Amino acid sequence: MSAKHNLLIDIPTAIPDEIFETIISTQNVKIERIISKGHKSESDFWYDQHQSEWILVIKGEARLQFEDKTIHLSTGDYLTIAPHQKHRVDWTTPEEETIWLAVFY
Amino acid sequence: MSAKHNLLIDIPTAIPDEIFETIISTQNVKIERIISKGHKSESDFWYDQHQSEWILVIKGEARLQFEDKTIHLSTGDYLTIAPHQKHRVDWTTPEEETIWLAVFY
Numbered sequence: 001m002s003a004k005h006n007l008l009i010d011i012p013t014a015i016p017d018e019i020f021e022t023i024i025s026t027q028n029v030k031i032e033r034i035i036s037k038g039h040k041s042e043s044d045f046w047y048d049q050h051q052s053e054w055i056l057v058i059k060g061e062a063r064l065q066f067e068d069k070t071i072h073l074s075t076g077d078y079l080t081i082a083p084h085q086k087h088r089v090d091w092t093t094p095e096e097e098t099i100w101l102a103v104f105y
Numbered sequence: 106m107s108a109k110h111n112l113l114i115d116i117p118t119a120i121p122d123e124i125f126e127t128i129i130s131t132q133n134v135k136i137e138r139i140i141s142k143g144h145k146s147e148s149d150f151w152y153d154q155h156q157s158e159w160i161l162v163i164k165g166e167a168r169l170q171f172e173d174k175t176i177h178l179s180t181g182d183y184l185t186i187a188p189h190q191k192h193r194v195d196w197t198t199p200e201e202e203t204i205w206l207a208v209f210y
Contacts, residue, residue, distance in 0.1 A: 002171060002190065007161065008181035024159055024185065028133035029210040031159060054129055054136060056112065056206070058163075058181075066107060076113035076163075080129065085107065101161070103208060105134040 007033055007058055011097050015039075030104040036062065038094030046086040051104045053081040060098025065090040112138055112163055116202055120144075135209040141167065143199030151191040156209045158186040165203025170195040 005023075012019070018039045024031035030051075041047070055064075056078040064071050064079075065088050071079065081087055092098045110128075117124070123144045129136035135156075146152070160169075161183040169176050169184075170193050176184065186192055197203045 002174075002176065002184050002186060004176055004178060004182050004184045006181040007183060023183070024208075024210070026157075026210060029208070031208060052131075069107075071107065071109055073109060076111040077109050078112060078128070079107050079109045081107060101206075103129075103134070103136060105129070105131060105210075 007099060007101065011035060011099075015097065028105065030102075032100075032102040032104070034100040034102060036060070036089070036092035036098045036100070037096070038092060039089065040091050041088035046088050048084055048086050049081070049104070050083055052083055054103040054105070055079060055081065056101040058099040058101055060096055061093040062089065062098050062100070063091040064088075112204060112206065116140060116204075120202065133210065135207075137205075137207040137209070139205040139207055141165070141194070141197035141203045141205070142201070143197060144194065145196050146193035151193050153189055153191050154186070154209070155188055157188055159208040159210070160184060160186065161206040163204040163206055165201055166198040167194060167203050167205070168196040169193075 015037045019035040021033045057073045061074045067086055120142045124140040126138045162178045164180055166179045172191055
């Protein structure tokens with residue numbers, strides 16, 4: 001309890017697949033760290049989630065696509081994705097790791 | 106829905122009191138941005154909360170005091186505070202704004 005950890009460290013040097021790490025998981029909320037580096041969703045893949053998702057870019061750069069728009073995100077940007085609001089990761093920068101914080105609730 | 110905002114901007118130039126801004130608030134979860142600049146809890150004040158709190162330092166530097174230890178936090182550091190785990194802010198750097206992200210759940 002109350003041990004500190006750091007979101008910016010323990011990043012593998014090679015990231016063949018996007019990394020999803022659960023930080024907190026309870027019945028009502030899940031907090032996840034996601035690490036991307038040039039990864040994007042398959043071209044015909046859409047996330048369709050039953051929970052709300054609050055997503056924050058801690059570091060890096062990405063583009064999230066929705067059915068009606070595409071939103072560019074850089075360090076510090078956040079947005080809320082409503083339940084069943086379809087979305088996909090259109091692009092993440094290949095230049096550096098993009099570290100996301102996702103809160104599902 | 107899905108409008109983006111940024112955690113690192115809209116910081117007032119003068120911060121006489123700590124700033125608490127609610128980003129998300131539902132029955133089960135609250136996400137808050139807190140901005141400190143040299144602020145600390147009153148010397149005899151302890152937070153004693155019924156919810157769990159996950160706290161992340163987005164930027165800056167701080168010290169959180171618990172009954173049995175004091176933990177120094179800098180950019181990227183996070184920890185979980187259990188319900189009713191008494192704590193206080195022992196110190197935040199006066200040199201720059203400390204931006205916290207707090208998730209109560």
